[in-house]
Amino acid sequence: MTSAQDELYSEAAQTYGEALERLARAYEADADLGRDLVQEIHVALWRSFDGFDGRCSLRTWIYRVAHNVGASHVLRQRRTRGQELVGLEELENLADTNSGQSAADRGHALDRLLGLIQRLKPLDRHVILSYLEGLDAASIGEITGLSARNVATKIHRIKNMLARQFQQGGSES
Amino acid sequence: MMEVENPAQKIWQDQPVEGIKMSAEIIQKRAAKFERRIMWRNVREYVASLIAAALFGYFFVTAHDVLSRVTFGLFIGAMLWIVVQLHRKGSATSLPRGVDTLTSLRLYRGELERQRAVVRNVWSWYLAPLLPGFVVYTIGYAIRFQRPSAWAGLALMDAIVAGLFVVVWKMNMRAARCLQRMIDDLNAVE
Numbered sequence: 450m451t452s453a454q455d456e457l458y459s460e461a462a463q464t465y466g467e468a469l470e471r472l473a474r475a476y477e478a479d480a481d482l483g484r485d486l487v488q489e490i491h492v493a494l495w496r497s498f499d500g501f502d503g504r505c506s507l508r509t510w511i512y513r514v515a516h517n518v519g520a521s522h523v524l525r526q527r528r529t530r531g532q533e534l535v536g537l538e539e540l541e542n543l544a545d546t547n548s549g550q551s552a553a554d555r556g557h558a559l560d561r562l563l564g565l566i567q568r569l570k571p572l573d574r575h576v577i578l579s580y581l582e583g584l585d586a587a588s589i590g591e592i593t594g595l596s597a598r599n600v601a602t603k604i605h606r607i608k609n610m611l612a613r614q615f616q617q618g619g620s621e622s
Numbered sequence: 623m624m625e626v627e628n629p630a631q632k633i634w635q636d637q638p639v640e641g642i643k644m645s646a647e648i649i650q651k652r653a654a655k656f657e658r659r660i661m662w663r664n665v666r667e668y669v670a671s672l673i674a675a676a677l678f679g680y681f682f683v684t685a686h687d688v689l690s691r692v693t694f695g696l697f698i699g700a701m702l703w704i705v706v707q708l709h710r711k712g713s714a715t716s717l718p719r720g721v722d723t724l725t726s727l728r729l730y731r732g733e734l735e736r737q738r739a740v741v742r743n744v745w746s747w748y749l750a751p752l753l754p755g756f757v758v759y760t761i762g763y764a765i766r767f768q769r770p771s772a773w774a775g776l777a778l779m780d781a782i783v784a785g786l787f788v789v790v791w792k793m794n795m796r797a798a799r800c801l802q803r804m805i806d807d808l809n810a811v812e
Binding site: 487516562571582591611615 | 629633634635637639641642646653718720721722725726727807808
């Protein structure tokens with residue numbers, strides 16, 4: 450273990466600890482398994498800093514490692530739970546069919562948001578999570594490897610879907 | 623860092639978190655456990671073949687006739703060949719960390735496809751190299767013990783070996799199907 454590795458990890462845990470918890474929640478609905486996933490992400494981050502070469506920003510590196518751990522978790526869980534995942538386009542349509550329900554039926558806003566996110570395929574899940582965390586399109590492209598145009602299209606879809614769900618449909622929490 | 627332009631972003635960013643912290647000690651323990659698991663996985667791949675090669679080496683040295691020496695020499699060669707092939711083809715590789723998601727998914731799929739090719743071709747790199755040793759052993763035994771009861775025993779032994787070959791082949795085909803399902807899963811979620 451090197452001190453640089455430790456320092457990078459400390460900075461990551463301190464600055465992005467809360468974001469990593471939110472991210473884990475988007476990849477695992479069960480609270481206990483979610484805590485395990487947070488710990489798995491922390492260990493992966495600490496190990497990854499041994500090879501951090503500074504060719505991308507620390508933030509990009511952290512989100513890449515964390516999302517990749519999350520995606521692996523989703524793939525593992527999908528094999529055991531057999532859960533079907535959808536893309537943003539399909540989710541838009543599914544979300545539309547739910548928008549006619551009353552606000553009370555749809556439960557709390559955060560639960561609804563998590564419900565939407567947890568149905569998404571890993572790559573689209575990365576995009577929506579990064580958007581919700583307030584990252585710009587260029588950063589999202591850097592984290593996911595998607596082209597700027599592709600990211601812009603996906604963000605457009607996300608904004609439309611979220612607007613329908615959380616503005617027109619009421620944003621009770 | 624965080625910009626809020628959409629109510630959903632506020633809902634997301636304002637959600638309560640537990641503030642999970644991990645001590646350096648726990649992280650190091652977990653990382654060490656992970657490294658040990660990887661190390662043992664790689665070690666297991668070679669140990670069985672090397673033990674078998676050592677055993678055949680002993681038989682080779684203590685053998686009294688040429689055919690026995692040729693037999694055990696062929697087995698030793700086969701075992702060493704298998705170890706080399708395991709190292710070249712079969713070793714589980716660690717995927718690079720910190721790469722973007724698309725690259726990560728592609729590398730992971732590439733690794734699964736590589737592993738699938740290895741288990742699908744188990745005949746060529748694992749089973750076939752062992753065959754010459756068994757053939758020479760059978761011929762040598764049949765020449766040395768020319769009586770029906772010995773040949774019957776030999777036939778039984780060859781049948782058992784053939785059965786083991788089929789079992790190994792079927793296990794690898796099952797592993798290939800499992801890897802194919804993982805690849806299909808990956809294609810479905812990309």
